[in-house]
């Protein structure tokens with residue numbers, strides 16, 4: 120996966136990770152203060168209308184900055200905002216309809232741009248709305264949680280929860296760019312930061328043992344928000360995800376490895392009620408559970424383990440076998456992988 124460092128005189132470095140998907144390729148820009156770099160956004164904004172989607176927590180922190188960044192080099196642009204209620208429990212069709220309503224009321228045409236400013240919840244809702252408004256409009260991600268910076272803003276998965284399960288309704292719809300301003304993390308609660316670190320750990324576990332070791336050695340630096348450690352973790356996680364998504368954008372095979380720990384994690388998250396356990400926390404428990412099952416099966420190989428949550432029963436052995444096959448494939452050289 121190609122990444123580059125652009126050194127800009129008098130300013131911080133900008134790391135660019137490219138997601139190579141032919142005509143749908145896009146850059147992930149990573150750096151501190153990137154919301155003050157309007158030229159990065161302006162090259163990806165189409166048309167003269169933009170709809171910024173955010174939530175009640177993020178709006179007072181970053182909405183003005185995002186609007187300024189969008190309008191500075193597009194002075195004729197008309198801009199509308201949708202401020203959703205905050206929380207996983209609002210990742211639903213009602214929120215998507217709020218986005219559609221705002222776009223329709225503002226007379227947004229097919230050349231408009233939807234911009235998600237927020238964590239994974241806002242990004243997933245806004246992306247899904249962008250995928251279907253006027254059969255698909257331009258979409259930009261400005262992720263503001265560590266979770267969304269290392270994972271959810273990259274790869275094009277968008278969607279909402281349904282009453283019987285997480286992320287059941289959605290689309291694969293790629294953004295035109297992802298702009299990660301690491302300064303946004305200065306406001307993020309510690310628990311949310313730790314939740315995002317779980318997805319970074321997952322990236323190391325599935326694809327890059329050296330990165331996993333680096334995470335082990337630098338976990339305190341990450342928790343202390345050391346800017347160099349944070350930027351590196353975002354870069355490496357995005358590179359790993361981009362590499363896998365490039366091989367299997369629509370998740371017909373190898374991309375499922377990125378769901379490592381998620382089958383159990385989603386079951387736990389759903390049964391705890393959306394919002395009670397953070398997504399990364401549920402994934403962390405799910406990953407630990409995979410290892411626990413591994414150990415149990417080493418001791419008692421013939422055991423069949425069933426997990427029951429919210430009425431669904433998962434056969435752990437099957438999950439594990441599928442996971443092991445995917446891990447093996449993921450550890451082939453990227454170029455060798457046949458999807």
Ligand SMILES: NC(=O)c1ccc[n+]([C@@H]2O[C@H](COP(=O)([O-])OP(=O)(O)OC[C@H]3O[C@@H](n4cnc5c(N)ncnc54)[C@H](O)[C@@H]3O)[C@@H](O)[C@H]2O)c1
Nearest residue numbers: 176205238239240241263264266267271276303306307398
């Ligand atoms: N699309 C994907 O590929 C993908 C991947 C992983 C997770 N997800 C989804 O992402 C969601 C979880 O994302 P998340 O962990 O970002 O949760 P989130 O979007 O709910 O954000 C967490 C909390 O932090 C607040 N917040 C956001 N940025 C902030 C900041 N800079 N400072 C202070 N507070 C801030 C939010 O308002 C919210 O209260 C789940 O719905 C999960 O299913 C999607």
